[in-house]
Amino acid sequence: LQRTEYILNKELYSVWKDLRKEARVKSFKGKSPFKFVGERNKQRAASYIIEADTIEMMVDKLLDETINHTYNCDFRGRIYNTTVFLEEQASDQAKALLQYKKPSPLGVTGLQWLMVHAANVWGNDKVSLEKRIEFVEENMYEYIEYATDPLNNRGWMDADKPWSFLMCCLEFRAIANWCENGLDYETFPSHIICYIDGSNNGIQHLVAMSRDHEAAPYVNLTKTEGDDPVPGDIYMFIAGKVWDKIDQMASEAEEDVKKQYPAIKEEFFRINKALDTCKSKQDKQDLYTSLSEFKDTIGTSKDVAKYAPLFWVQFKDDPKIQRKMVKRNVMTIGYGATKGGMGQQSKDDTPDIHSDCRWIPGGWHFWFGALVFDTCYEYLDGPARMLELFRSLAENENSLDRFLSYKTPGTDFPVVQNYRKSRIKRSEFIFCGDVIKPQYVVSEEKSLHKQKQLSSTAPNVTHSLDAAHLTLVVAKSPFEVTTIHDSFGCHAGDMGDLFRITREQFVELYKENPLNDILSQVDCNCLRPIEKDWVPTDVLESDFAFC
Secondary structure: OOOOOEEEOHHHHHHHHHHHHHHOOOOOOOOOOOOOOOOOOHHHHHHHHHHHHHHHHHHHHHOOOOEOOOEEEOOOOOEEEOOOOOOOOOOHHHHOOEEEOOOEEOOOOHHHHHHHHHHHHHOOOOOOHHHHHHHHHHOHHHHHHHHHOOOOOHHHHHOOOHHHHHHHHHHHHHHHHHHHOOOOHHHOEEOOEEEEEEOOHHHHHHHHHHOOOOOHHHHOOOOOOOOOOOOOOHHHHHHHHHHHHHHHHHHOOOHHHHHHHHHHHHHHHHHHHHHHHOOOHHHHHHHHHHHHHHHHHHOOHHHHHOOHHHHHHHHOOOHHHHHHHHHHHHHHHOOOOOHHHHHHHHHHHHHHHOHHHHOOOHHHHHHHHHHHHHHHHHHOHHHHHHHHHHHHHHHHHHHOOOOOEEEOOOOOOEEEOOOEEEEEEEOOEEEOOEEEOOEEEEEEEEEEOHHHHHHHHHHHHHHHHHHHHHHHHHHHOOOOOEEEOOEEEEEHHHHHHHHHHHHHHHHHHHOOOHHHHHHHHOOOHHHOOOOOOOOHHHHHHOOOOEO
8 A cells, every 4th residue: 555656636636726716715605615615613614624725735745746655554453544634535625636646548347437436426326337337428428528617617516526526527538538539448548546435334344244134235245136236225224214113103192292393393493593693692591591491391301302203204205314314323333333422423413414403402313313223223133233242242351351352354463452541630730829620641540441342342343354354455456456444446447356356355354254253262252143144255246345
């Protein structure tokens, strides 16, 4: 990875600079690919601006240079770039600017893989590979127009990853010019990095460990059957089950609750909207008091939560919104997310999905997070059993007062959960006549932090295995590879081989269950799970496991 040489795409950066200059005008309200434009959260907007300014400073210095990155492994073997902002693991605006220094011909299949990549970054990644290629072919003239005049033809900004998509458009235009000069597209010297991604990779690994054949189709670890196969979508699967429950609970709500709900919702909206706009500290305090008193009139937090299904049921006919609302919850269940954590995620994420979610009480968010959590555990049996197994494993290590440690199967990377308790010291100082009592960490005690080990074992074991898979893929690829944990990039002309290698190395890692190896290393064979019927070689037949 450190030998891979990158350069920056000057044409894309020229567009980037023009649009950055435009976005600096405070009065600008137009269409822009920069996230800080129109961002309502001031803190988040400030962060986006700092990111863009830093990228600009770095690119201005490196625009004519060859770039090599250096990488570190964390204690689980996960590989991280030591560069900040301007690297492949950063945001779309930075990732798109990087390309390989050494070109590689498209070859026989490279153009098709470039089209798949373009469809993916546009957001049309829930259809077959053939449909993705057809989608791009049908719109190719329009995409070349974007590349010809991106400042006026701004349709490219509607993509999920607009900068990466515009980079594809520039590449399509260059290929078209190459062919217009009488040259074969297969010989086109391509620099662009194409990517394929795992399907909810955390749950993929939990499914593979548990051999859960029932959950495997939802994370694309089996062949998708049918004349027009589409990827399994675990987010939509869980969202559907969640809203089935919400719909039922809303329909079965007591008549008094149904009658009271409109007025209760309206009052929450009124107070929270006023809080969002008021400036005076006293006014805010008065509004918080009103909010607290209003909640008291409803009753306990449980009484407030009984109205939650009537709020969330309004989205029952909008699968797109449903999927977005559960996505981070489902994504993090594979790494040991809790009910409370999922509630906080809902509170953080859903206001950007639908404005109504900005004004509801926090209890309705935490009710929703708990419902998603319970639904995941109900319908994802294999992953749920793995999460319970990891907790039992952590409890066993805690009982022995030792850090969980093992060598990762496949790579022998040494994993040690070196979680220690911090010792807090209090001191007293007098500053300007005031007594100040700060507290600070003096050192770390030698004793094991048992609660941290309980909560971290599931994500750490899973991450160590996805790191092993990544390492095996890089080691087996005889060409330049760019990686982002469960995302694998290469030249378009090499993607056919990388598509195969990612699957082969997943099989290599799981042909003998690596979980059993880990349990043997720590003398916990009694925790070995009863495996289901998924067979690792099934992934070789899957178009969508990594795509």
